[in-house]
Amino acid sequence: MTLITKVSETGFRYPYVIGWTGEAQQHALRWRRHRDGDTLAYLDHRASDYAYGVLRLRQGQQMTGKPNFKTVNTRRQWRCMDKRLCQVCAQPAVDPDTGRIWWLLSSGYGDGGDGYTNAPPTCPACVPQAISQCAHLRRNAAVFTVADCSPYGVRSDLFAPHLPPLMPYEWNAIVAFDDHDVRHVLARELLMRLHDVRPAVTGADAP
Known part of the structure; x- marks a missing residue:
């Protein structure tokens, strides 16, 4: 995948991760037999649909x-x-x-400990733009650095195996990768657990 960002006619740079209306796709789902139990799949199954063993939402990438x-x-x-x-x-x-x-996270994130988030990292140069585009962050933003991060789970649509119609019974469900239901989800966002979270030392804070 080519890493690109899109810029408006006025010079505004759209965040790389946001969705675009022209990227929506509709694909039929089914249950696929697996040795560890039935797994949610698209009707035209592709191995590339999965990451960490979880079915991901199909979307275009053209912005x-x-x-x-x-x-x-x-x-x-x-x-x-x-x-x-x-x-x-x-x-x-x-x-x-x-x-x-x-x-870039909400102030007081994790009370100084490790937690998980669905927000990807933000480089120092882009922090002002990210804050300006989010009302919640404008009220509660804080910049941190973390030593590392590891996959925790997904924010997803959760399905019940073999219960017609094939529709989710819970939307925006948080499902960890060690949860049995992880085979029954259509993932929309990856959640990362953050390790050794510390307030960032910015130019204004440096001695």
């Missing part, structure tokens, strides 16, 4: 139509998480000097 700031593109969000890329510019969010990852 066409209109931007939808209330949604993310599943593959782009997943890529930013896996590759430690900035959710706005798609460039590395890892500090080259310390090896720590820059992350």
